Amino acid sequence: MVRTDPLSFLSEQIESWKKAGTYQTLRQLQTACQPVCRVDGKEVINLASNNYLGLAGHPKLIEAAVEAARKYGAGSAAVRTIAGTMSIHLELDRRIAAFKQVEACVVFQSGFAANAGTVAAILTPEDHIVSDELNHASIIDGCRLSKAKIHVFPHKDVAAADRILGELDGKSGRKLLITDGVFSMDGDIAPLPALVEVAERHGAIMMVDDAHASGVLGRNGRGTVDHFGLHGRVDIQVGTLSKAIGVLGGYVCGSRSLIDFLYHRARPFLFSTSHPPAVAASCLAAFDILESEPERIENLWNNTRYFKSALAAAGFSTGESETPITPIMVGEARTAHAFSNALFEQGVFATGIGYPTVPQGKARIRTIVTAAHTREQLDRAVEILTRVARKMNILAS
Numbered sequence: 001m002v003r004t005d006p007l008s009f010l011s012e013q014i015e016s017w018k019k020a021g022t023y024q025t026l027r028q029l030q031t032a033c034q035p036v037c038r039v040d041g042k043e044v045i046n047l048a049s050n051n052y053l054g055l056a057g058h059p060k061l062i063e064a065a066v067e068a069a070r071k072y073g074a075g076s077a078a079v080r081t082i083a084g085t086m087s088i089h090l091e092l093d094r095r096i097a098a099f100k101q102v103e104a105c106v107v108f109q110s111g112f113a114a115n116a117g118t119v120a121a122i123l124t125p126e127d128h129i130v131s132d133e134l135n136h137a138s139i140i141d142g143c144r145l146s147k148a149k150i151h152v153f154p155h156k157d158v159a160a161a162d163r164i165l166g167e168l169d170g171k172s173g174r175k176l177l178i179t180d181g182v183f184s185m186d187g188d189i190a191p192l193p194a195l196v197e198v199a200e201r202h203g204a205i206m207m208v209d210d211a212h213a214s215g216v217l218g219r220n221g222r223g224t225v226d227h228f229g230l231h232g233r234v235d236i237q238v239g240t241l242s243k244a245i246g247v248l249g250g251y252v253c254g255s256r257s258l259i260d261f262l263y264h265r266a267r268p269f270l271f272s273t274s275h276p277p278a279v280a281a282s283c284l285a286a287f288d289i290l291e292s293e294p295e296r297i298e299n300l301w302n303n304t305r306y307f308k309s310a311l312a313a314a315g316f317s318t319g320e321s322e323t324p325i326t327p328i329m330v331g332e333a334r335t336a337h338a339f340s341n342a343l344f345e346q347g348v349f350a351t352g353i354g355y356p357t358v359p360q361g362k363a364r365i366r367t368i369v370t371a372a373h374t375r376e377q378l379d380r381a382v383e384i385l386t387r388v389a390r391k392m393n394i395l396a397s
């Protein structure tokens, strides 16, 4: 019997992406993640990573990983609720809670797991979620998994969030107001003080996802709550250990009862194995460095200001960015991918991002400078960006 391939629709879809110029292959890093790396056999200036503070390659993090692997083994071999909670996991939970000045913290396998697992655990189909339209995919998936009613408000539109919550006043069900702290594709900062007021006024739970604010904003990188002085007024803070912290993981900070509840109901915590001990050890070393080497964060912001003003002087449109995430807007997804490929050929690694990651017509390349880039590297990157953009008519020549 001739069997037709039941997955043939996948290759048809892929063909259509190839025609649209949005099909992508995976770039291969052949060195550690550094300001200049070898990627697909080429030396390139790396503006594509989330290694904000250069911690992914810090000798103290590497040393801590090696030592923990020798002492505790390569893997934890169980989920945390069974036999996968090692003393080093609890040490990291406590360390982050102290750093963030909250009662308790629990680390998940990733920021994605932390967001999706938490939102899905605490809400039910009777409840309501009020969510910024540009919130991260892991928040959106958590909302969907919870089966709560989802109300999306226009990006950073506090009045709209207020109006939606107002309409829910007096109705049954719990309410959650949720936002990214720093938006991952645009680099702008949430209007957290105003959102917190709105949540308080309507008795809603306030939750912020600080994936791109952890290690970047606030004293020693404590995030947006610290940046805005909102301690005690945000019920749930999510952060990531995968970006500025340089390793892997996500965490949830809040009250002791929130964390105890998650121990019992957050599905990634219950059903997926805990981090290898080396991961927890490297993260602990990273928090030491956040507290002992604050100049890394200062360098990050100095480089950010320097790079942004050079881009502006060259005539690039960088959207609404207020953080080291600096998009360079080009419009169509096809152009973004072509620009990214041409930059790569000239020695700059910056990813093209189009629909569905960002809305149609708002394609861009996304750049992120780090504390570890030198001024020479940034100058050279701007020179290449400008030259390639002129050639492609992204900038007037």
Ligand SMILES: *Cc1c(COP(=O)(O)O)cnc(C)c1O
Binding pocket: 110, 111, 112, 113, 115, 136, 138, 180, 182, 184, 209, 211, 212, 240, 241, 242, 243, 248, 249, 250
């Ligand atoms: C990257 C990101 C996450 C996911 O974090 P991981 O640790 O990489 O899973 C969650 N939220 C936002 C806003 C992010 O940018």
